[in-house]
Amino acid sequence: MTKKAITDKQKQTARYAKALGHPVRVAILQMLSKQACCYHGDMSEILPVAKSTLSQHLNELKDAGLIQGEVTPPMVKYCINKDNWAKARQCLNDLFG
Template identity: 65%
Template sequence: MIKKLQTEKELEQMARFAKALGHPIRLTILQHLEKQSCCFTGDFVDILPVAQSTVSQHIKELKDAGLIQGEINPPKVKYCINQENWDKAKALFCDFFDVDFTNSSCSI
């Protein structure tokens, strides 16, 4: 397998993803979304040991990084993984770590 070099743009995109992944609370949120398709903000507030406003802020950062997306479902908001960017992130990290992900298991 030939290691594919990442361009500067790709490294910047990956850094943005990595930064978003760089906090335990945000990783926990993502892990829950990976397990069970979608969650409401309140679900995370129940689990996480921080205030509701703090959870909301972490959600916002994941949303800004493009890793999740929200769907308003009054009075709740349902969050899901943004599959397109999630796959992009997966590809960037796999490239970076020199992992062949083309044959990896598909979650569908």
């Protein structure tokens, strides 16, 4: 049996899965998917986590490419990254397909 290399698609699927691996991040994505955008301060009033913890979760989602942020001092506005969201859905559909 020949060893197979890990594909880029497998790596990307794992990256998306890691980003989805915490209930707060799932809640953030659900919140953002229902609206055009959301300000960081608004989320901290809704979600049961400290602002610093929320920032860490937002960074994880942003690093995975699932959300994008726009800095409008003194606030940051977050939205779903629709292109990467579609890619993530396809990767997970293929995995569970």
